[in-house]
Amino acid sequence: MGAAHTQLLAGDTAAALETLLGSDAILTELGERGYSSTVQAFLAQTYEQLGQIDQAHAAIALSETLGSHDDVINHVITHGVRARLALRDGNHDAERWARSAVEHAYMTDSIDLQGHTRLQLGEVLASLGHKHEAIEEARAASDLFAAKGDEFARKKAQQLLDQLSSDAAETRS
DSSP states (O other), X not given: OHHHHHHHHTTOHHHHHHHHHHHHHXXXXXXXXXXXXXHHHHHHHHHHHTTOHHHHHHXXXXXXXXXXXXXXXXXXXXXXXXXXXXXXXXXXXXXXHHHHHHHHHTTSOOHHHHHXXXXXXXXXXXXTTOHHHHHHHHHHHHHHHHHHTOHHHHHHHHHHHHHHHHHXXXXXX
């Protein structure tokens, strides 16, 4: 999962898919469920990024079936995927799912998870036309990434901030 997570962050979804499918096959053969549920959550994320929507939904369902109701990491990942899928479908549940991912991320001590979910919420809010709230979330994500020392992710958050600020300036003109 660590390798696949790194591959996803690097934008190599094809490699992440291959890694995750290999992990899933091994875990399935062993009859393991706990890690399998998280692999399925990552598969949902990967499938969504590849535009394979049906597979993303199936992986979410399998993650929920295999995992426990209190598996916070799975919820962070799958709720984020649900947010992006809802946004893609024009469904306003996107904000609710994105906020749920943030809420679950704050049940952990992972600054990385907190930052990524705040950035994702900012992207969802921006897509829904809530620019000021989106700016707040992108700024919070940037601050978290700066505190973590994650310059790559901080730059991604800054790009969203720059885009939103540019959009706001154009609107005022």
